[in-house]
Amino acid sequence: SLKVALKEKSALEKEKKSLSAAVTNKDADISALAEEINKLQNKIQQLEEANQDASISVNDEVKSLQLKISHIDEEKANLSKKLSDLQQETVAAKLLKSDLELAQKNKDKRIVDLKSKNESLESTNKKMIFEMEEMNVKVDTLSKKKKVPTATLR
Secondary structure, eight states: OHHHHHHHHHHHHHHHHHHHHHHHHHHHHHHHHHHHHHHHHHHHHHHHHGGGTSHHHHHHHHHHHHHHHHHHHHHHHHHHHHHHHHHHHHHHHHHHHHHHHHHHHHHHHHHHHHHHHHHHHHHHHHHHHHHHHHHHHHHHHHHHHHTOOOOOOO
């Protein structure tokens, strides 16, 4: 049971590292997409300013860029949802880890308590053996004084 809890704890820590790496990657993807959106918006603005010279070709390129921006915005929304899901999973993993750590502490405390009880029982057992041996010596001594054979308590 302790081994299972330790394995679960180890697995959760690995999963936490994996989730943290995934969150970092998604943050980088979102930042890169935001930068690309800004670049595309700047390009649209430049193309709109140059529209006076070549309005037809610029309008086509603007439409294409706007379509790209729309796709990027959709991808950004999807990545944001995935990031949110990962964050929720991370919170759940942290709660599970906390529960496992508490269970481990309780088990460790129980082990300490059981060891203490075992030591106490061993001490009591030694005392009782010693007292039994003393009683056997007394019985032997009394039996020799009376010269009557008696069974010992051994």
